[in-house]
Amino acid sequence: xxxxxxAEQLSAxxxxxxxxxxxxxxxxxxxxxxxxxxxxxxxxxxxxxxxxDREAGTVTIVFQPIGVSTSKMxxxxxxxxxxxxxxxxxxxSELVTDDFEEVKKKRVVFIAGGVGTAPVYPQAKWLHxxxxxxxxxxGARTKDLLILEEEMSKVGNLHLCTDDGSYGFxxxxxxxxxxxxxxGRQYDLCxxxxxxxxxxxxxxxxxxxxxxxxxxxxxxxxxxxxxxGACRVxxxxxxxxxxxxxxxxxxxxxDFDQAMKRAAMYKTEEGRRLLKYQEGDTHHxxxxxxxxxx
Numbered sequence: 001x002x003x004x005x006x007a008e009q010l011s012a013x014x015x016x017x018x019x020x021x022x023x024x025x026x027x028x029x030x031x032x033x034x035x036x037x038x039x040x041x042x043x044x045x046x047x048x049x050x051x052x053d054r055e056a057g058t059v060t061i062v063f064q065p066i067g068v069s070t071s072k073m074x075x076x077x078x079x080x081x082x083x084x085x086x087x088x089x090x091x092x093s094e095l096v097t098d099d100f101e102e103v104k105k106k107r108v109v110f111i112a113g114g115v116g117t118a119p120v121y122p123q124a125k126w127l128h129x130x131x132x133x134x135x136x137x138x139g140a141r142t143k144d145l146l147i148l149e150e151e152m153s154k155v156g157n158l159h160l161c162t163d164d165g166s167y168g169f170x171x172x173x174x175x176x177x178x179x180x181x182x183x184g185r186q187y188d189l190c191x192x193x194x195x196x197x198x199x200x201x202x203x204x205x206x207x208x209x210x211x212x213x214x215x216x217x218x219x220x221x222x223x224x225x226x227x228x229g230a231c232r233v234x235x236x237x238x239x240x241x242x243x244x245x246x247x248x249x250x251x252x253x254x255d256f257d258q259a260m261k262r263a264a265m266y267k268t269e270e271g272r273r274l275l276k277y278q279e280g281d282t283h284h285x286x287x288x289x290x291x292x293x294x
Contacts, residue, residue, distance in 0.1 A: 001081040001082070002020060002081060003019070003080075004017050004020075004079065004080050004081065004082070005020055005058060006018035007076060010148070011147050013064055013065065014063070014115050014145075014147050015062070015063055015064075015074055016050070016061070017060070017073070017076065018058050018059075019058065019060075019061065020057055020058055021034075021058070022057030024052075024085065025052045025054050025058055026057070028052050028088035029088065029093070029096050030119075030125075031048075031090065031092045031093030031094075031122075031216070031248055032048070032049055032092055033046050033047060033049060033087060033088070033090050033218060033247060034047060034049060034087030034088060035084065035089065036073075036082050038069060038073065038082060039083050043068075043069040044084075045063075045069055045070060047062075047218075048119035048247065050118040050121055050122060051125070059087075062117075062118035063115070064115045089243065090242075090247050091246060093214075094214065094248070095108070095126065096123075103132065106189050107134075107187050107189075108132070108188070108189045108190075109134065109136075109187045110124055110134060110192075110193075111139070111193075112136065112137065112193055113138075113139050113192075113193070113194020114140055114145065114194055116193035116195065117138050117146075117147050117148050117193075117194075118148065119193050119218065120138075121148055121155070123191060124136055124156045125155045127156070128155035128156060134155075134156040135180065135187075137159045137161060137173045137176045137177060138158065138159070138173070139172055139173035140161075141162065141164065142166050144166075159180070161173050161175070172201075173198070174201055177202075177205060177206070178205065178209070188211075189211070189213070189214065190202070190211045192206070193215065193218075195219065196219055196220075196256060196260050197260070199251060202251070203251040203254070206251070212250070212252070214248050215249060215251035216248050217248075217254070218247045220233065220242055221242050230262070233249070233254060233262075234254070234255040234258055234259075235250065235254055235255075236250075
């Protein structure tokens with residue numbers, strides 16, 4: 001059992017849990033993920049690590065309730081437990097694994113969208129802790145959906161964006177990147193993490209600007225161990241699996257259209273389960289669309 005030491009709501013639909021998991025905290029690195037399970041009947045949920053404290057033995061996860069299991073996770077409070085908290089899994093960020101002398105020479109920019117801000121944070125923090133400066137672009141639809149602003153401001157040059165102009169730069173993260181480049185900023189690497197469509201357009205922009213780009217394919221992971229094949233992704237002419245070969249890949253080689261189609265395959269079934277969970281015995285499938293009446 002893994003005790004929750006802190007539970008917090010970061011925005012309207014994003015939640016944070018700080019979990020006591022000493023063995024995971026001891027060896028995890030930025031870019032890796034864990035799998036949580038609430039109880040014996042619950043799903044396995046892969047979540048990228050947001051932060052860790054080796055001395056305190058804690059790992060921080062951030063999530064957005066989408067289906068039944070993540071909706072149940074919202075209700076877990078300080079003092080509650082996860083049955084399973086497995087990790088670290090996946091490959092660490094190349095910023096951590098590449099030759100440090102080469103990494104020091106790179107000018108890195110991060111583009112984070114929505115809940116994708118969480119996995120960007122440990123990478124930016126790692127650079128900061130090793131004396132490497134970086135720029136961080138964090139975007140959301142509106143001010144109330146921005147998360148980790150204070151934490152991000154401490155580890156890099158933070159540029160906030162909102163689609164509606166309610167806070168920071170009025171526009172999407174890629175527009176902010178183009179603005180920075182037009183002002184004379186030069187980058188050797190971009191790390192873009194967020195919704196699939198956001199990463200696709202980030203890669204289209206960075207390809208035009210000639211900036212090598214890394215993305216995280218965590219959004220399409222299901223099983224987390226390479227067994228189910230749900231996170232199959234085409235990287236160039238190679239078939240990869242996000243959970244064992246990634247989750248981070250060269251964004252300019254990803255077939256995003258195929259990846260988004262694969263992710264959409266699970267929406268209908270998960271939607272049915274969520275409605276049944278929310279509506280209980282009152283859910284009878286009368287809409288004729290969800291199949292709950294069959």
